[in-house]
Amino acid sequence: MMNNFLDFILKDIETKTAILSSLPTKTKTNQKKYNAQIDEMHKKYSDYKSNLRNYLLAKSRSFEVKETNQTDIEALNEKVVALEHVKFLLNPSNTYLEKMGFDILLYQISNYSTFNFTSLNEIINELLDKFALAGIVLTKEDFDYTCYVHEYMQAFLEVRANKESSHEKVSAIFEQIYWVNPDIIEHIELNFRKLIRKNDRKFTSYISDLQKTEMASNHVENYMDCLEKLQDAYAKLNEANKNTISDIITGCEKGEIDINSFLQDSKIRNSAYEMLVPETIDKTDVGAMDKVCVILERLKSNVLEYNNYMEFEPIFKAFKDEYQKAIPTEEPKKQESSGLKDVLGKIEEKEQELDKMNRKIFGTRNSLFDFKSEMDLKQLKSKSVMKAKELYELYAKYDEEYFKDQVKRILNPTLTVADVLHLYYSFDYFKKQIIQKVYKLTTYDDITRYSDSFDLFAMNPTNIIVSGVPVFEDTNVPRVIVNKYRLNGIKLEETDLSIDNIQNLLNRIDLVLQIHKVETSTLSVEKIWFIIQVHKLLEKEQQI
Amino acid sequence: MKSNEKTVDFDLSLLSLQELITVYQKVSEFLEYLEDKKIKENEEGKENDE
Numbered sequence: 001m002m003n004n005f006l007d008f009i010l011k012d013i014e015t016k017t018a019i020l021s022s023l024p025t026k027t028k029t030n031q032k033k034y035n036a037q038i039d040e041m042h043k044k045y046s047d048y049k050s051n052l053r054n055y056l057l058a059k060s061r062s063f064e065v066k067e068t069n070q071t072d073i074e075a076l077n078e079k080v081v082a083l084e085h086v087k088f089l090l091n092p093s094n095t096y097l098e099k100m101g102f103d104i105l106l107y108q109i110s111n112y113s114t115f116n117f118t119s120l121n122e123i124i125n126e127l128l129d130k131f132a133l134a135g136i137v138l139t140k141e142d143f144d145y146t147c148y149v150h151e152y153m154q155a156f157l158e159v160r161a162n163k164e165s166s167h168e169k170v171s172a173i174f175e176q177i178y179w180v181n182p183d184i185i186e187h188i189e190l191n192f193r194k195l196i197r198k199n200d201r202k203f204t205s206y207i208s209d210l211q212k213t214e215m216a217s218n219h220v221e222n223y224m225d226c227l228e229k230l231q232d233a234y235a236k237l238n239e240a241n242k243n244t245i246s247d248i249i250t251g252c253e254k255g256e257i258d259i260n261s262f263l264q265d266s267k268i269r270n271s272a273y274e275m276l277v278p279e280t281i282d283k284t285d286v287g288a289m290d291k292v293c294v295i296l297e298r299l300k301s302n303v304l305e306y307n308n309y310m311e312f313e314p315i316f317k318a319f320k321d322e323y324q325k326a327i328p329t330e331e332p333k334k335q336e337s338s339g340l341k342d343v344l345g346k347i348e349e350k351e352q353e354l355d356k357m358n359r360k361i362f363g364t365r366n367s368l369f370d371f372k373s374e375m376d377l378k379q380l381k382s383k384s385v386m387k388a389k390e391l392y393e394l395y396a397k398y399d400e401e402y403f404k405d406q407v408k409r410i411l412n413p414t415l416t417v418a419d420v421l422h423l424y425y426s427f428d429y430f431k432k433q434i435i436q437k438v439y440k441l442t443t444y445d446d447i448t449r450y451s452d453s454f455d456l457f458a459m460n461p462t463n464i465i466v467s468g469v470p471v472f473e474d475t476n477v478p479r480v481i482v483n484k485y486r487l488n489g490i491k492l493e494e495t496d497l498s499i500d501n502i503q504n505l506l507n508r509i510d511l512v513l514q515i516h517k518v519e520t521s522t523l524s525v526e527k528i529w530f531i532i533q534v535h536k537l538l539e540k541e542q543q544i
Numbered sequence: 545m546k547s548n549e550k551t552v553d554f555d556l557s558l559l560s561l562q563e564l565i566t567v568y569q570k571v572s573e574f575l576e577y578l579e580d581k582k583i584k585e586n587e588e589g590k591e592n593d594e
Contacts (some may be wrong), residue, residue: 049575
């Protein structure tokens with residue numbers, strides 16, 4: 001009795017191949033006989049295949065592991081997002097301007113022409129929405145910065161009030177104004193800047209109420225408490241997000257992970273173990289390997305952090321170049337700088353002058369002022385545009401001083417990269433400005449992508465290296481990392497952390513962690529190999 | 545699994561995982577071989593029997 005099906009099949013195929021090659025096929029009758037033999041064999045082998053297919057599938061499914069509990073991850077993720085929002089609201093470094101998101105919209109409107117935004121109206125609507133959130137309903141009377149803003153915003157507010165979907169009417173007015181005054185967008189921005197400043201108490205109060213509500217609903221007592229809770233929630237999310245067996249199988253099926261590198265005789269596996277597992281460790285000792293993997297998880301986190309650091313190093317360097325000379329020798333001042341006060345004084349003074357001009361211009365509509373001629377009105381409008389231009393420059397100066405003021409509050413010789421990360425994270429407008437400048441970006445999408453990536457880095461509560469890297473001193477970060485892990489017996493070289501090699505290092509760490517995961521699970525490398533082979537075979541057949 | 549050719553029972557659980565994949569591949573390859581070998585009607589051959 002032949003009980004090994006593989007042996008049977010190999011022998012049977014050999015026999016059947018020999019039979020077929022010996023059959024005559026010259027005549028039609030012979031051909032028919034030959035084809036009948038083939039049909040018979042085909043039927044038999046199709047049955048074998050079908051039975052085998054069912055067996056392979058059943059066997060593969062019997063190895064299936066419980067899927068990761070997505071609900072848990074979603075719940076943990078929601079908690080992190082909620083706490084990040086509370087942190088954002090409680091951030092002691094910025095004001096209502098940033099917490100309301102006005103800085104984001106002001107950046108957009110001030111760069112409107114540079115980036116060809118599709119809709120100015122969308123930005124204006126979002127600005128108006130933010131005022132509405134704080135209970136401030138703006139009317140046409142509020143838009144009196146220049147007669148041009150007044151005319152445009154009057155039409156805009158009408159369309160908005162009537163909830164009209166088409167902005168055609170507004171676009172026509174915009175076009176009409178634009179050819180007389182191409183600075184119209186700047187005037188709209190100036191008007192909003194003035195209105196934001198004028199309503200600062202209402203916004204501050206709105207944010208304060210929001211802080212209280214969010215703190216209560218998230219059981220947060222204060223900013224520090226929020227940071228601690230966030231760190232805890234983030235650690236839990238990270239733990240839940242770690243590669244599961246099911247993730248490894250999916251990775252193999254998608255071709256992202258090569259299961260062959262898991263095999264004992266794989267060169268890739270052996271080279272990763274040689275580098276990352278200390279020689280003194282018995283690789284078959286699960287307890288010892290557990291400890292190695294805890295260290296490797298930390299190394300992975302450090303390497304990812306260093307990778308982020310490298311990506312944004314040009315920003316830290318630009319900051320260093322800009323502010324190194326300004327480092328104070330005494331304690332940083334907490335009060336507003338005189339530069340900021342001076343500019344603000346000038347802005348208020350010039351806005352009053354502009355206001356006077358506007359009263360005369362607007363007055364003509366009600367015949368309160370008697371102009372000798374249309375020429376006088378035209379001259380006055382022209383002067384108001386010039387005044388607005390001066391104000392626009394003053395606001396740019398104000399922005400500059402505003403950020404300098406924020407920097408001065410924290411500037412000291414031991415300022416760390418973590419401090420600079422938090423500074424730019426707190427001031428989106430200036431973060432985008434420096435990103436645009438340093439990386440020489442020309443599209444808003446690119447800037448947003450860098451900015452989002454920067455925020456993710458800045459917000460990561462597991463950052464540890466950046467807290468020890470001084471901005472104003474040269475530090476060899478790779479050396480710091482390498483020396484730390486050499487103490488753990490890991491054979492790291494500084495070059496392993498170079499831009500070209502860092503991904504390779506991360507892959508090696510992942511490989512050792514994944515193999516350990518598999519070897520300490522109910523599955524084995526062989527079973528996973530089998531699941532993948534079955535998946536590939538069936539996938540190939542479906543393609544045919 | 546039963547073979548109809550002879551009354552032979554095969555216990556697939558006796559095969560290792562690697563052997564299972566191999567036997568499935570061999571069966572699939574042989575099926576492809578058979579499909580290739582089949583002679584199409586009116587292809588070659590004489591009209592009448594000799």
